[in-house]
Amino acid sequence: MELQRILARDTRSAMEKVLNLYGEDAMIVANNKVKGQTEIIVAIDLVSEVKAALSKGPQQAAIVHTIPSHDTATHEINSFGSLLEAQVFDPVQEAVKDSATDSAMSFGTAFQAGAQPARKIKSAPPKPARDPLIETPQEQVSQALNGENYKEAADREYLKAREIVDLVKQELSLMRSEFKLAQQKDSWNGTLAVAEEMRPLVEAFNETGMPLGLRESVIEVINQSTSMSEAIAEINSAIGDEIETLDLLDNLQGVHIIAGSSGSGKTLMAGRLAKQMAQKYGDDQVALISFNDARIGAWAQTQLIGSQAGVETFRASSIDMLMQLVSEIGERKLILIDTSGVDIESHINQLDSVLPEAQKHLVVAADASETSAKRQLKSDGVRWDSVMLSRFEGDVHPWAIIYLLLNNPVPLSLAAIHPTIADSATPLDGFRLAGQALSQLPLRFG
Secondary structure: OOEEEEEEEHHHHHHHHHHHHHHHOOEEEEEEEEOOOEEEEEEEOOOHHHHHHHHOOOOOOOOOOOOOOOOHHHHHHHHHHHHHHHHHHHHHHHHHHHHHHHOOHHHHHHHHHHOOOOOOOOOOOOOOOOOOOOOOOOOHHHHHHHHHOHHHHHHHHHHHHHHHHHHHHHHHHHHHHHHHHHHOOOOHOOOOOOHHHHHHHHHHHHOOOOOOHHHHHHHHHHHHHHHHHHHHHHHHHHHHOOEEEOOOOOHEEEEEEEEEOOOEEEEEHHHHHHHHHHHHHHHHEEOOOOOOOOOOHHHHHHHHHHHHOOOOEEEEHHHHHHHHHHHHHEEEEEEEEEOOOOOHHHHHHHHHHHHOOEEEEEEOOOOHHHHHHHHHHHHOOOOOOOEEEOOOOOOOOOHHHHHHHHHHOOOOEEOOOOOOOOOOEEEEEHHHHHHHHOOOOOOOOO
């Protein structure tokens, strides 16, 4: 398997590059915003890699090229999952052993060297200039690694690799579900036809990435409408009525936990809220706490954001230290706790056990894929009080977020557009979210 990086001005352009360069067999592993551009990480040649690796096994049966049965498909997927973990984690373990005897070699270099496939990797496009709030220069990385326990660094890299493997496996699971649903439902392909004048609207929904599970309901609304404008208005109304909303800004007090995956914008969201509420309550009435975030440069980033927000910033590396901090500053009107982007469910359960009255908010990028958003939103044992959206830009069509919120009773609360603390968080409801998804549809007539 090869991982390639694509940069483009928006998601649509990036997907066109993926299709042109790698074809329809390329798998999207991650979708992020970098310096105002869309970054897509693509996994290619999965089938050939799996076949080549599985053919080395003594008990591997021949791979069938026709559509497999349910039992056969399950066996192949399980084999692929085992292979994927072996390809990622075995090199990681070897890299850790090698680095223990070579102090001049950083763990990041060892991991990259061990995790590369046997064949040559194509050169990736040049990376954009570093953002001091996001990336840490190599000199700081080396100094940090020399000054900290090596095992902790290795454990963090292992968790990152574990997260990537789980994401790829969940993407495969979603693809299987979509394939089965497509076989069972022929309405989208023509059995349940729409009027000729409505077809541009159907094509626009398909082009903007509407999940297959949402399309069936949309088709029903379209067939009951007499014009595209009426259909769009009805879809907007239906989505807006179904999605719950939580009004936070009018009375944001007490302890609030901000969580989300790495790169989702959770720390910036916490900083925005701290700045907005400091202007309302006063600087001495708001505090920002970084809890158990051991990433290199994370604490420096939190300090900088807290300084820009004009509030005091604290650091707690354990539950005991956090509880001591909360008891000391508990009289303040608002305490915001920024959590680590790794092992989210474990950290939230820890905090919930000692701070049961605290509200828990999940930050998700508006352009996140369905699998990525679902993995965070449906964490077992975690009940989110609200969902906050970052990167809520004008050219984003958040169908994946809409689909998940329609199927999970978690209210929307806030949204932010630009990746800067100067951009205030604004209230968000289902009608505004649906309006964003329906705006600027690529409708074509003719």
